[in-house]
Amino acid sequence: MTIAAVTGSGDRILAAATRMAQAHGYTGLNIRDLAQDVGIKAASIYHHFASKADLAAAVARRYYEDAAAALEELSAASGDPLVSLRRYPETFRRSLECDNRMCLSSFMAAEYDDLPEAVKKEVQAFADVNVAWLRRSLEASGVVTGEGSRERACAIYAAVAGAQLMARGRADIALFDTLIGTYRAVGLLPG
Amino acid sequence: MTIAAVTGSGDRILAAATRMAQAHGYTGLNIRDLAQDVGIKAASIYHHFASKADLAAAVARRYYEDAAAALEELSAASGDPLVSLRRYPETFRRSLECDNRMCLSSFMAAEYDDLPEAVKKEVQAFADVNVAWLRRSLEASGVVTGEGSRERACAIYAAVAGAQLMARGRADIALFDTLIGTYRAVGLLPG
DNA sequence: ACCTGAACACCGTTCAAGT
DNA sequence: ACCTGAACACCGTTCAAGT
Secondary structure (H helix, E strand, O other), rough: OOOHHOOOOOHHHHHHHHHHHHHHOOOOHHHHHHHHHHHHHHHHHHHOOHHHHHHHHHHHHHHHHHHHHHHHEEEEEHHHHHHHHHHHHHHHHHHHOOOOOOHHHHHHOOOOOOHHHHHHHHHHHHHHHHHHHHHHHHHHOOOOEEEEEEHHHHHHHHHHHHHHHHHHHOOHHHHHHHHHHHHHOOOOOOO | HHHHHHHHHHHHHHHHHHHHHHHHHHOOOOOHHHHHHHOHHHHHHHOOOOOHHHHHHHHHHHHHHHHHHHHHHHHHHHHHHHHHHOHOOOOOOHHOOOOOOHHHHHHHHOOHHOHHHHHHHHHHHHHHHHHHHHHHHHHOOOOOOOOOHHHHHHHOOOOOOHHHHHHHHHHHHHHHHHHHHHHHHHHHOOO
16 A cells, blocks of 8 residues: 555645645635645646535644644643643644644634635634633643633633734744743733 | 815725725735725726735725724823723724624734735734834833733733634624633733 | 546736726 | 726636546
8 A cells, every 4th residue: 555545636635725725724725726736737626626615624624623633632642731731832833833824723714704604614613622622621730610611711712823823924933932921921821 | 175075086995995805804805896896997996006915005004003093092082091901902892893804914914925015014013003002001000010011012912813813703792702801800901 | 536628707917098 | 187998817617528
């Protein structure tokens, strides 16, 4: 079984489309450039995905599934929910490290008005996955006791996404680190 | 002097383009639709602006100038910098109230890779204006004493922008309010 | 099953031509 | 000074035709 057999055209398209969407969004996701990147013609993309909307929905679905797996791995790797929480911003930092890319879900949240319904659904699932993981970690670590874990989880997600957005707008990773540091100093994120 | 004389074509184009860009971003800003909105033909837009890049730069410049004026007015209206600070998120809320629109600067921060240099500059100026106003208000109100006012101002701006982004992604203004409430409860924003 | 060239209606932009 | 129709190279998408 060769690598080509394992990594089919569909997967190569998804991977390239994900990278493209993290840099240019849904509107900026270009079928012709995407095809060229994969090494086929634009019309051939439609053999794997029925439409740009379908492709983007598949991209977004895989994106949040991968994110969910990465968060589970983070939980398992550290064992300590407080340590996992402290490392949470690293996921967002890694996107910036990769050519100043950003979270697909954040970009598409901005593009809300132009998103096909199927894409919207998958995009919101990413936020749901993050908030659910944060909530569990907040409760398990004892950072939040009793009420308010959901609100706190949402606030952390929104603030970290905002930090990534602001840092991308200046192509300045150091700004992202400073913002996360301030969130910690102020008590939004566990120190 | 008629209203038409006061509100020239250039201004009408700018106003329509701003609304469009707050909903669809730079890439989604469409010259043909914009022209139709204003009541002229696409080619006529170029009599007022040399290019889409030029138009977007003008839009972004006016946007941050208006924001600066609105913040000064907010400071003057309340007189109390602490009260002004508490009301700061209202600006971002108003965009959401207006057909779930978002901050032009946030949208364009996401579109960083596709932004002409001139547009990037004006977009960053919006963040600068907000951070500078927040910093002054934080210091004047005594919320932050000594070091760290700039970092705190940046953190507030990023977090509020993130709250707006997340709320837009769900077309849910109540979520924005909840997020701001949590920022206050946690001490990021003054209570 | 997978790929392709050619065509469609659409974009930003230009330009010669009108008032 | 301001507007326009027609044209350009580009988009997403389709479709008939190839292997």
